[in-house]
Amino acid sequence: MFETLTAPKPDAIIALMQAFAADTRAGKIDLGVGVYRDEEGRTPVMAAVKAAEARILAEQDSKSYLSLAGDAGFLQAMETLLLGGAAPSARVAAVGTPGGSAAVRQICELIRKTRPESVIWVSAQTWPNHLPLITAAGLQARPYRYLAPEGGLDQPGLFADLEQAAAGDVVLLHGCCHNPSGVDLAPQDWAELGALLARRGAVPFVDMAYQGFGAGLDADAGGLRHLAARLPEVLVAASCSKNFGLYRERVGIAMAIVSAAQRDTLAAVLAGLNRQNFAFPPDHGARVVSTILGDVALRHQWLTELDAMRARVQANRRALAEALRAETGSDRFAGVAAEQGMFSLLPLSHDEVQRLRAEHGVYVLDDGRANMAGLSARNIAACARAIASVTR
Known part of the structure; x- marks a missing residue:
């Protein structure tokens, strides 16, 4: 064999x-x-994490399964952290995943299920796991320019390449501090990208793992929130490995921002994809995150x-x-x-x-x-x- x-x-x-x-x-x-x-x-281990874990140890009375989507409190807390109300909850479908990599893979599976002919545009400087995750899901990837030869953002090259995106294509974007070059998109770049994507009919897919490592929680989410407030569809993969230090706990979320009429269908499809892959997402790290975000002192x-x-x-x-x-x-x-x-x-x-x-x-x-x-x-x-x- x-x-x-x-x-x-x-x-x-x-x-x-x-x-x-x-x-x-x-x-x-x-x-x-x-x-x-x-x-x-x-x-x-962050002190806030240790304190949350102590509370969970003292209070948790069951290790039974939760839902295929994961803990509802975690999903709501992460929606608030990432989107800050930029899109109403009635438009947000989300599921927990084993880390950010699994969130990327689940979004790729969602794309394959709904529009397998979509091209996934990926910045020339990206993480080693992005292309394997995309191709393993049976999708086609195409690069766009990102870093200028002399350093800094190649803004003309980036926008020229993405002007070639077709309606229904997906553009993978790095959230704050996420591109391995250390070069971020400026607020004006996000605004221009939103206009370009709306004009081309392409869907943004934001990978977010370093919120809080740039200029602060809200400022770091500004680009994502700009897109979420203005575009009809936005895909998001996020991880809590870095900003909560929960690397080995594998805490992630896959999110789709869609019309309110499509929200329940997307939530059911994402939960179904979880069932096909790993069934119930891990809960301990997710519960740590929701405990911290839900308590003023923590x-x-x-x-x-x-x-x-x-x-x-x-x-x-x-x-x-x-x-x-x-x-x-x-x-x-x-x-x-x-x-x-x-x-x-x-x-x-x-x-x-x-x-x-x-x-x-x-x-x-x-x-x-x-x-x-x-x-x-x-x-x-x-x-x-x-x-x-x-x-x-």
Whole structure:
């Protein structure tokens, strides 16, 4: 039965994690894996999460199944967090999923079920799992330009490419801090995109995992809310891994904003897709999120912790940019300080990336993507020296 199987190509991020773990050198620096790390290099459990878990442990009296859509309190709390009332609840259908990746896959399954001929437009700089999730669902993907060669958003290229989208096509957009380049769409870009999508009859599909890592919860959701308030159909995949630190709990939501007349049908279809794939979504992490968002004190504690995480990553950006300017005597890496979120796409060649690993034990992905949360006061100077050394 399995004689013809061949091993899949290793996932780039997983392969980098394994290479870092196998490296025995002291002072090695991991800027690859996409998790938040504190100054000590740890990925801590947030205090608000621990408090919510203690409350759940004391109060929860059953582990029985919930609905195929997941906990209604979680879905409502996430709708408020993401949309902030930009679209009425009567237009929102949603289901819980095992993390953001499963949310993307479920939305792809929804597209295949309703319009399998749709082309899914994906930014040229995206995550390694986006294209496999799309193609595994039997859908066609097509790239659009995103990052300019000199850095920053390639706005003319992006809009020129998406002007080719046909009615019924789907455009996968990165929410705040989500593009691995660290370059976000500005509010005006979101406004122009909304107008373009309305004119072309294409449907936006927003992938959101870093709300709160940019300018704040509401500002970070501004682009999504603009689309939700103005377009007839919007698809959303969101994760709580990053902003709640619930990586291993796999907390996600798949959402469709449609007409009120279609809402119940979409909710039933999404629940049916859950049944076909994994049946009931996991509840523990989702219950942690709804407990935090539903309690004034816990929500305040969570926001305070999230603000501190955001401030630390931004400080790391500024410190690395300054150290690189001092080491290289140029502004080649100045864009790092202006970008948002945990990631930057460093302007490094494949050979320079390989030398960083081999000669200095600094691990970034082959395309130069680096996790700014992996930096600390102890290693920023060494990291800058290493980058300067391989770029001379």
